[in-house]
Amino acid sequence: MDTRTDSRTERFDRAPETALDWHRAGKGAALATVIETWGSAPRRVGSQLAISGDAEIEGSVSGGCVEGAVIVEALEAMEEGTARELEFGVSDADAFAVGLACGGTIRVLVEPVGDVLPDDMLSALVAARAERRPVAYVVDLDTGSRRLDDSGHADRFRMDRSGFEPDSRTFVAIHNPPLRLVVVGAVHIAQALVPMARIAGYDPVLIDPRETFGSDARFPGERILPDWPDEAVAQIGLDTRTALVLLTHDPKLDDPALVEALRSGCFYIGALGSTRTHAKRVSRLEEDGFTDDEIARIHGPIGLDIGAAGPAEIAVSILAEMTQVLRKGTA
Structure with missing residues (x-):
C-alpha cells in the first residue's frame, strides 16, 4: 500500500469531464477548443475550456485574455444549438499579463454538448481518459462529421500534438493520459x-x-x-x-x-x-x-x-x- 495518499491531482485538464457533468445535470454545456494559433499565443492547440449554461467555466483557452468573449459566444451557441469558429488577437499587453513576451492570434471552436458534440461521444471520450487510453477526437469542420479514433495518428499521440490534418479542415484533438x-x-x-x-x-x-x-x-x-x-x-x-x-x-x-x-x-x-x-x-x-x-x-x-x-x-x-x-x- 502507499505510505501516503497522493493528494495532488494529476496534471490533467478536466474540461471534457466537467462539460459532461454539467450536461447530465441539465445545465447545458459547451466545449471550446483552441484549434489554431499564430505568434506567441497563450495556450497551445488542443487546450480546452468548458462552459455551462450558467456561465461556469473549467479550463482555459487563453490564460484569461479572451475567456470572457468565449463565454458569451458559447452561451449564444448553446441557445442556437450550433457550433462556432472564433478568432481572437491577443495583444502584447494581455500576453504579458499571462507571462508571455508578445501577443498572438488564436482560433477557437465552440461545440455545444448534445446539439453538436453528441453526448454519447463525449461520454466515450471521458471513459477513455479515465481508463488512461489515448484517444483522438476528429472533427471535419466542413461536413460537421465527428468521431473518436484510437488506431491512427501515431505521430500526433507520441508528440502530444493536436492540429489540422495537412491541406484539410479536419481537426484532430489528441487526448493523451497524463505522463x-x-x-x-x-x-x-x-x-x-x-x-x-x-x-x-x-x-x-x-x-x-x-x-x-x-x-x-x-x-x-x-x-x-x-x-x-x-x-x-x-x-x-x-x-x-x-x-x-x-x-x-x-x-x-x-x-x-x-x-x-x-x-x-x-x-x-x-x-x-x-x-x-x-x-x-x-x-x-x-x-x-x-x-x-x-x-x-x-x-x-x-x-x-x-x-x-x-x-x-x-x-x-x-x-x-x-x-x-x-x-x-x-x-
Missing part, C-alpha cells in the same frame, strides 16, 4: 530526478521495499510503494504514457520490474549501471527468453551521454533521454 514516471529505487539519484520530473509534467511514483530508502523523510509528500517491484509495477500498470526508471543497481529488485516492463507498452525503460552491468542484464533477459528487439527497448547505461557527474546531473541526463524518446521516438 507518469515510475522509479524503482528510492536512491540519491531519485531524490534529484523526482522533483525535476514533476516540473516537466510527470506524476512520479517511487517503488522500494527497503523502508530506509523509501521513507517520507527522504521524499516528503511523494507517493511511495513499499512493495516488491514487480508487484508494485503490476498494481500501477505501465502504459504508453509511462516511463520506468530502474535505479537500485540490484538485479533482485530491477529484474522483476524489467520483465513486467518489457511486456508492457511503456514508452521508456531505463536502467542504471555500467556497460558491463548492462551486458550481464542482457544475458539474464536472454536466458528468460526475451528477444534482441525486446531487450533493445532498455536504455542502459541510462541517460544521455552528457558527461554527467553526481546525482543531479545524472537525473538531468535521464530526464533528457526520456524527453527525447517521448518526442522523437529514438535515443
Whole structure:
C-alpha cells in the first residue's frame, strides 16, 4: 500500500469531464477548443475550456485574455444549438499579463454538448481518459462529421500534438493520459530526478521495499510503494504514457520490474549501471527468453551521454533521454 495518499491531482485538464457533468445535470454545456494559433499565443492547440449554461467555466483557452468573449459566444451557441469558429488577437499587453513576451492570434471552436458534440461521444471520450487510453477526437469542420479514433495518428499521440490534418479542415484533438514516471529505487539519484520530473509534467511514483530508502523523510509528500517491484509495477500498470526508471543497481529488485516492463507498452525503460552491468542484464533477459528487439527497448547505461557527474546531473541526463524518446521516438 502507499505510505501516503497522493493528494495532488494529476496534471490533467478536466474540461471534457466537467462539460459532461454539467450536461447530465441539465445545465447545458459547451466545449471550446483552441484549434489554431499564430505568434506567441497563450495556450497551445488542443487546450480546452468548458462552459455551462450558467456561465461556469473549467479550463482555459487563453490564460484569461479572451475567456470572457468565449463565454458569451458559447452561451449564444448553446441557445442556437450550433457550433462556432472564433478568432481572437491577443495583444502584447494581455500576453504579458499571462507571462508571455508578445501577443498572438488564436482560433477557437465552440461545440455545444448534445446539439453538436453528441453526448454519447463525449461520454466515450471521458471513459477513455479515465481508463488512461489515448484517444483522438476528429472533427471535419466542413461536413460537421465527428468521431473518436484510437488506431491512427501515431505521430500526433507520441508528440502530444493536436492540429489540422495537412491541406484539410479536419481537426484532430489528441487526448493523451497524463505522463507518469515510475522509479524503482528510492536512491540519491531519485531524490534529484523526482522533483525535476514533476516540473516537466510527470506524476512520479517511487517503488522500494527497503523502508530506509523509501521513507517520507527522504521524499516528503511523494507517493511511495513499499512493495516488491514487480508487484508494485503490476498494481500501477505501465502504459504508453509511462516511463520506468530502474535505479537500485540490484538485479533482485530491477529484474522483476524489467520483465513486467518489457511486456508492457511503456514508452521508456531505463536502467542504471555500467556497460558491463548492462551486458550481464542482457544475458539474464536472454536466458528468460526475451528477444534482441525486446531487450533493445532498455536504455542502459541510462541517460544521455552528457558527461554527467553526481546525482543531479545524472537525473538531468535521464530526464533528457526520456524527453527525447517521448518526442522523437529514438535515443
